Amino acid sequence: MPSSPQLSERISRLTSSLVREILAAAQAPGMISFAGGLPSAEAMPLLRDTPHSHDWLSPVFQQYGQSEGEPILRARLADWLAECGMQVSPHQTLVLSGSQQGIDLAAKLFVDPGTPLLCEAPTYLAALQAFQLFGANCLGLPLTNDGIDPELLAQIIETYQPRAIYLIPTFQNPSGHCYSAENRRAIAEVLDHYALPLIEDEPYRELMYDNVDRTPICSLLKRAPWIYLGSFSKTLWPGWRVGFLAASDDLFPHLLRLKQAGDLHTNRPGQIRVANWLACDERHKDLAHLRETYRKKRDAMNDALTNTFGDLADWEIPAGGLFFWLKLRNAIDTRPLLKIALENNVAFMPGEAFYPASGQPVFGTMRLNFSHANSTDMRKGLTTLARIIENNKPDV
Ligand SMILES: Cc1ncc(COP(=O)(O)O)c(C=O)c1O
Incomplete structure (x- = not known):
């Protein structure tokens, strides 16, 4: 009998991603999916060819590149970040294979088995997965309408002495919340007071449909x-796998070495494509088109929700991002409903999955994506989901 190989202790903490499983099920023919966060093809900017991008003999297509990223892209990232209100030098930027890699690098940088780490409750599932793989004890801070409560944050820092905090302040995944300007300032003050490292994750930043404050909290930090x-997954093309980080000088050299150890560098043609897009005249038009396309989809989803879930749930209209966050009036655990929904050709994400394991999930929440389904499917899928919820009301 072949014995099973001995694996590292951390493999026992490697949870399967519910998102990936649901997404696989959501690919089935005829399935109406509200599950993933897939950008819509109609919203994506055109891939405009440039002479450079067709020069197959160029070293960019043939040779290894620098771990930091292509210099031209790093320079344009610094300009892009300046437009977002962050003054950083190109030398503080590191090109990543998607921002997911940045979460992995941050986990490797901060987490030992048992390390307390703060995050929002609910938060991005694949970040929980990455932090917990290295043994993080993820402690969730409840989201308020404003963001997170700065007084509670200070108390939790005093009590648990966490090593870092992971936040998605702009069009949060899964809740769609956007922190207020005042809340951003208050959080920055608390983090500065305790010199607590912040990991700020902003993949949805450009998907803004109503004007709200998006000042990066990192830009407000002094200490x-x-x-x-x-x-660029949600703004351009997720398949190119181009993301980036910028970091304070005390963290940057470690992150660069971790990136080197992980994959040497991000794919070079993808970096050049993104660098070209950042410099092209059409960029602002592309973003306007993206926002307009998703704004219409969001409004169509809100209308369809009002007609189907009006008596069953409460929600806010998200000012940006890709998700509605529903709070059912009957706070039932929505996880068992997923199987029934899939059997009826509708996929959604049960909200309970987005809560860190250390706390109690809040029952009766659902994350519904609005970028994928067309308006006919939206109405049809939501009618089916509402019927399933009605039929599974708890006995009173
Ligand atoms: C909050 C959050 N962070 C990071 C990612 C990963 O994005 P990327 O495609 O850049 O790796 C996602 C993807 O959905 C996300 O929702």
Whole structure:
């Protein structure tokens, strides 16, 4: 009998990603999916060819590149970040294979088995997965309408002495919340007071449909170390796998070495494509088109929700991002409903999955994506989901 190989202790903490499983099920023919966060093809900018991008003999297509990223892209990232309100030098930027890699690098940088780490409750599932793989004890801070409560944050820092905090302040995944300007300032003050490192993750930043404050909290910090994560997956093309980070000088050299150890560098043609897009005249038009396309989809989803879930749930209209966050009036655990929904050709994400394991999930929440389904499917899928919820009301 072949014995099973001995694996590292951390493999026992490697949870399967519910998102990946649901996404696989959501690919089935005829399935109406509200599950993933897939950008819509109609919203993506055109891939405009440039002479450079067709020069197959160029070293960019043939040779290894620098771990930091292509110099031209790093320079344009610094300009892009300046437009977002962050003054960083190109030398503080590191090109990543998607911002997911930045979460992995941050986990390797901060987490030992048992390390307390703060995050929002609910938060991005694959970040929980990455932090918990290295043994993080993820402690969730409840989201308020404003963001997170700065007094509670200070108390939790005093009590648990966490090593870092992971936040998605702009069009949060899964809740769609956007922190207020005042809350951002208050959080920065608390983090500075305790010199607590911030990992700020902003893949949805450009998907803004109503005007709201998006000042990066990292830009407000005076003392606390910081890592700012950005991505072109939701703005351009997720398949190119180009994201980036910027970090304070005390963290940057470690992150660069971790990147080197992980994959040497990000794919070079993808970096050049993104660098070209950042410099092209059409960029602002592309973003306007993206926002307009998603704004219409968001409004169509809100209308369809009002017609189907009006008596069953409460929600806010998200000012940006890709998700509605539903709070059912009957706070039932929505996880068992997923199987029934899939059997009825509708996929959604049960909200309970987005809560860190250390706390109690809040029952009766659902994350619904609005970028994928067309308006006919939206109405049809939501009608089916509402019927399933009605039929599974708890006995009173
Ligand atoms: C909050 C958050 N962070 C990071 C990512 C990963 O994005 P990327 O495609 O840049 O790796 C996602 C993807 O959905 C996300 O929602």
